[in-house]
Amino acid sequence: MGGKISMAAFFVVLAANVLQSADGATYKVGDSTGWRVPTNIDFYEDWADDRVFFVGDVLVFNFTTGKHNVAVVTEAAYEACNTTDTITIMCNGPARITLNRTGDFYFICAVPGHCSAGQKVRVKVKNGNGHAAAPAPGPMPN
Numbered sequence: 001m002g003g004k005i006s007m008a009a010f011f012v013v014l015a016a017n018v019l020q021s022a023d024g025a026t027y028k029v030g031d032s033t034g035w036r037v038p039t040n041i042d043f044y045e046d047w048a049d050d051r052v053f054f055v056g057d058v059l060v061f062n063f064t065t066g067k068h069n070v071a072v073v074t075e076a077a078y079e080a081c082n083t084t085d086t087i088t089i090m091c092n093g094p095a096r097i098t099l100n101r102t103g104d105f106y107f108i109c110a111v112p113g114h115c116s117a118g119q120k121v122r123v124k125v126k127n128g129n130g131h132a133a134a135p136a137p138g139p140m141p142n
Contacts, residue, residue: 024056024099029121034062035070035093035109041118053099053125061107063093068119070095071110078106078122081115099125 029035030047038044061070071086089110090097099105102125109119 024054024058026058026060027051027053029059029061029107035068036063036119037109037114038118043118044121048121048123051123053123055099055102055125055127057099057125059097059099059107059123061090061093061095061097063095063109065092068093068109068111068114070097071108072097073106073108075104075106078108078120081108081120083108083110083112083115086110099123101125102127 030038030044033043040046063070069089069091071083071089073082073086076082077085097105097107105123105125107121107123108115111119
């Protein structure tokens with residue numbers, strides 16, 4: 001009987017973690033600064049380095065429509081601030097992007113001069129759910 005209870009508890013915890021992983025954390029890029037040309041060229045790089053991102057997390061880019069945008073680009077376009085070869089571009093703020101795979105994501109502002117002034121961010125996305133609560137303890141041994 002104890003084996004059946006332990007197995008049932010395991011599946012309840014597993015199901016809870018799977019359901020929880022569908023809802024990732026939401027990050028406001030740049031926090032209260034939002035998405036704009038920063039005063040420190042490394043601002044967004046430092047912002048991203050202070051966080052751990054997982055598949056399912058959502059990035060919110062808060063910006064004024066018409067003054068900024070957010071473009072998803074390749075690593076090469078990110079490094080060169082190439083604004084002509086974007087994967088996708090969102091021109092209406094705020095823009096919400098769900099991180100749907102592991103690996104690096106590259107974002108820039110495609111308004112001329114903004115990327116080279118530091119309005120760009122790379123996020124490294126890990127697999128798993130680092131935001132889930134710790135599993136419930138198992139049954140006590142007899």
